[in-house]
Amino acid sequence: MTSTPELNTELRLKRGAPIKNRLAKSAMSEQLGNGEHNPDQRLFRLYRTWAEGGIGLAMTGNVMIDRNALGEPKNVVLDEQSDFDAFRQWASEGQVNATRLWMQINHPGKQIPRFLSREPVAPSAIPLGRGLEKLFATPRELADTEIRDIISRFAFAAGKAKETGFSGVQIHGAHGYLVSQFLSPRHNKRTDEWGGSPENRRRFVLEVYQAIRDTVGPDFPVGIKLNSADFMKDGFSEEESMDVVRALSEAGIDLIEISGGTYEAPAMTGFKAKASNEREAYFLDYADAVRRHTDVPLMVTGGFRSGSAMQQALESGATDLVGLARPLAVDPALPQSLLKDAGAKLAIKRPTTGLRNLDKALMLDITYYESHLARHANGRKPKPGLSPWITVASTFGAMGLNAFKPRRA
Template identity: 60%
Template sequence: MNVVTLGHSLDSGRIQSINRVFKSAMSEQLGDKQHNPLPQQAKLYQTWAEGEVGICVSGNVMIDRTALGEPGNVVLDKHSDLTKFRHWADSARANNSRLWMQLNHPGKQIPAVLSPEPVAPSAISLGRGLEKSFNTPRAMTEAEIEQTIADFATSAKLAKETGFAGIQIHGAHGYLVSQFLSPRHNQRDDKWGGNSDNRMRFVLAVYSAIRAAVGDDFPIGIKLNSADFMKDGFDETESMAVLKALDSGGIDLIEISGGTYESPSMMGANKKAPVKASTAKREAYFLDYAEQARQHLNCVLVVTGGFRSSKAMNQALASGATDMIGLARPLSLMPDLAKQAVANDNFVIDVNNPTTGFKGLDAAAMLSITWYEAQLRRIGRGREPKYNLSGWYAVFDTFTRLGKFAFAKRRG
């Protein structure tokens, strides 16, 4: 039996990839005022395709233009300019790279400056100080739940029509799908809440509606938390049950992540739970969980978060715990990382810890996010990313682009 490495192609049911490199979603903030993709979006994904990324997943595309997670979000609905989406998809096909669209609804995770009253499974605010920047939501009616499910399906159908190669449901990081799954945030007493079977009803309904809309030949994936890492939150036992249900339903790919805005483990930033030595050695944050999941699932698995060397990536693939290696921030600094990592068994990249020198300003400007967004915009303008890019440049770039929204809290 051949040992799988980064350079091996993948041909599994509806999923094909030239290699095992999976570009995970990052917020690009490259939507225009009508929330269509800007030309820079197409250039950005063309660059990753030219760098031989096997599968690229877009930053979250919203299904409802009245529910934006961030000011520069792209929205795909019946009001969108589909020619701009076709151009985006057409631009990302170099080297047989495949562009998937990540679909999302933020639920309560809408900055207060964008929505006075967001909707969520239950009227429960975000905690840990975030209630100051995110308004308390209104509990969704059953009609709104059904409409949101239909909106996911509509956006998925349009994504297929405009040339995208697959769909990923964003079910992680505390957004709406994740909120329905969480006993902390979903305290409904109807069929959409209560026990774990009811709480997973929404995600299963979203998947089923998308499958009906795109047909049996189109790949569908999901990004799902291994756990929320919060007291009374979605835990690993429940997560595994959801994975099994989706796998049984025929989902093609599951990307494993973890955490929420309130406990952002997806950023490697849960300071109260330091990274274990074994995790640091293997680099991947969620590989242990993936090893457990692999025993029960038949679909393609992706582990994202922490990978920095081709050695660790190849070891993870060889273990069989994951079928693809999810990468995000490293690809914002090295768009041809896939090509280099496949060719060099000793490849290593590190990511930066940007700062202006003032911690308060860094936090206000969300520099740990906006610095990388600035790199994506550089690539979208046809420029090289800049590893030593000034933190002050990122602050200025964000302010110029977002104006009054620049220092409005967008993330936890």
């Protein structure tokens, strides 16, 4: 690592192969699992497209560790019933052009729509708020034995990710999913060893990390996507987030991706989160602060649109990797442009049909970008100016009335 890294500077982590540049694809929910929740040709093609586009590191969309706990109908699942050969091909196709492909592994906890589960599980029997309680059922509190079973499922999925050829794994500890729920004082009201004090609330994520480490061995990279904050008064705070960063750093985590928000306050989509002055990205101020507490490489995701802002963030030391999501959904070859011309940028306007209620009902902020992913997965050329009405038509065609049911943020 040089003292003044550039976008094309290699990054070496404590473990695993080096990452060829500082551009990383952050996880996006592809909704491209097949009927058995395995990856197929569409995901193979999509990730090969990103790899050929020049990205250094790619994170998969959240792969669920339990097919009985899906966040969305078409999630990919990695458990005992999975087709491991399909995962091997996914890993192979996604790592052409010296790209590293990590699998993001996840459990949704209570963030399971009612039409998928009438009784989801969570640290405590507390429903989602801010109107979401109508769309998501009140969860059942997990028993201690169930918590330990979930930890073992994280470890199993990580072991299979390594076995099938992925370059690393990332624990999804952000955006209000199960790990995030354990960390949050708003959602974790337990009085046993898994709740109460901040130390007890972070026990779950530390146990997940240790179980994964014990399974994959000492040389396989393990990272985490972690909230800087929940952006709710009684939720997970920046101060607690920094304490978790310190604890995970001491435990040996290899990469920390910084994001923020939950379904109740979706800062990861720009809601409530603001760019750091003129730095574009939403969470750089937090990254500046957390850098004083860890020497683990950081990845900041959310808001980056121009090569100049990305370069500035690297030079400032706030981040080691630039996380990109929506820009890569629109233009998979953006890394090539950025590496050739640091002044390159991609302007993205918020998609709208002009009908606010329709936009909200279809969650156009999410489904619009899924439409782009589907184009790439089906071998079609990128179309940055894709009409939002194409998304409306394709969403209704694929999901019918389910189009109006809640989706991942």
